[in-house]
Amino acid sequence: MNVEQILEKLIAFPVLGGESNLEIIHWIKSYIEKHGIKPTLVPNKTNTKASLHCRIGPEIDGGTILSGHTDVVPVKGQNWDTDPFKLTDKGDGKLYGRGTCDMKGFLACCLAALPAMTKTNLKTPIYLAFSYDEEIGCLAAPELIKHIQSTYSEKPKYAIIGEPSMLQPIIGQKSMHILDITVNGSAGHSSRIKQEVSAVHEAAKLVLWAEQKMTDLIASGNIDNRFNPPHSSLHIGKISGGIAANIIADKATLSMDIRTIPQDNSFNIFQDFITHCKNRENALRTIYPDFEIKIKENHPIVPALNTNTHTEIVSLIAKLTGSQKWSTVSYASEAGQFAQAGFQSIICGPGSIKQAHRANEFITKKQLQKGVAMIQSLINHSKISN
Known part of the structure; x- marks a missing residue:
């Protein structure tokens, strides 16, 4: 499946913050398993929701976590031109639907790049970490992070949180x-x-x-x-x-x-x-x-995010995106939680935050392809040189 086909599948799951995400998380789990990787689910206390994480590559310190959330904000009261839970291509270079940019677009990029990850001889691992209930307060990330830390004997070093930033690195957020x-x-x-x-x-x-x-x-x-x-x-x-x-x-x-x-x-x-x-x-x-x-x-x-410009994650993301510029945001995300847990963290994902949480949300096809390209660059950076 290509990135647009995967995004179409993800958009069709109308999982709002606070609601059960089991249907979408089990679809993602099944997709990952088809590529020979066994994901781990981290359920909530009532088993009505679950986060997911998995490792691709060796049990070696220094890997990179690709983090995203599966829930979206409501559409009630908004004036949509299309069905918000059906990916719509109007032929204008944009893909419309709730969550296209915030942030199922990034999830689709990760999953589209998964086959390349599994076929590459990686020297450092890449992890996928997908949560629930981010839109109502980043509720699941702390438990997901603890589970990652207790599951793997090695220690991941970096965390890239794929909130929409037009693939411009974000080094700071408010609490x-x-x-x-x-x-x-x-x-x-x-x-x-x-x-x-x-x-x-x-x-x-x-x-x-x-x-x-x-x-x-x-x-x-x-x-x-x-x-x-x-x-x-x-x-x-x-x-x-x-x-x-x-x-x-x-x-x-x-x-x-x-x-x-x-x-x-x-x-x-x-x-x-x-x-x-x-x-x-x-x-x-x-x-x-x-x-x-x-x-x-x-x-x-x-918590806030305050990544120093001299940390290795900033140099790494510059290599992956080709952008030497960085910025900050006033919204909150799970990036601060990953940073608080000791991972060098940064926000960088496809799509524009200007499109998030509004009617007729969209992501451009160009941004989606650039998102896949960024992850492919990470794969190339993480592989063993021939």
Whole structure:
């Protein structure tokens, strides 16, 4: 099968983040097995989802992991011109469908290059590592990484995460942390606003705290001009509460998105927020003893990526792509998790992030072929010279 045929198969599996991916992962497993490689599945606790990894080549230190995810974002509410889960070729050099660029295009490139990997006498191994639930918080990657580390006696050295970057190397990403917050106050007549505790008013003060924290981080000189914006950000994306203007709200909810540059510590910011909320609880329980601010982590912190330009992975990816330029991104990916685990990590994959998560998502045929060519270059780099 060529890369377009494989992509057509992958697009037909409408696996959204949070849903079972067993159908697509078993298809990938079967495809790999047909080429003489035995993959390992890493299931979740309920056996409704699974990641996959395998090694092609010798049991020798210094190999390269090619990492991608099998899930995609929803299409509901988007105005698609075509069936999003059927690969469509309009004859304009583009292939349309959900996940074409983010990031089943990269998976297809890896699988299309698999026959060449198996037929090449490799001096260092190449690994495939495909996860689930990346789109809802990079949830599966930590377990997948631990399983890779415990399965193989040798140690892989590099990790290339194939998020769409137009095959331009990405050496840095911000961390991501999303919090769901519930404020429990006391209901009452609006004229008693000073005798009760309004959940809406307190929620608004949490918004102001987030805004001030971001301002303080900037003022402290925590700036990294490689990113846009060049600082850590705290953002409230959702807020709701109350039932009428003349009723003090007893409940309000809000969601906070925290994205930090590598120089800032996401965990410390989280702890500062917890401390602030505890202080508010202590202050207002003199008015309403049951006042409470509940904080739920939507998902664990996804760590930042901060690969030094002098590391070997940067030189390697320059050889593979022919690009001497590098960039950074403000979105999060599994790259930070691989880096945190000790792998020299970089983001580099076919397609444009501008097309991700939107209606009529596409990848160009040219980018798809370049993605295969990059992996073929890795094969050539990893093989034993004649």
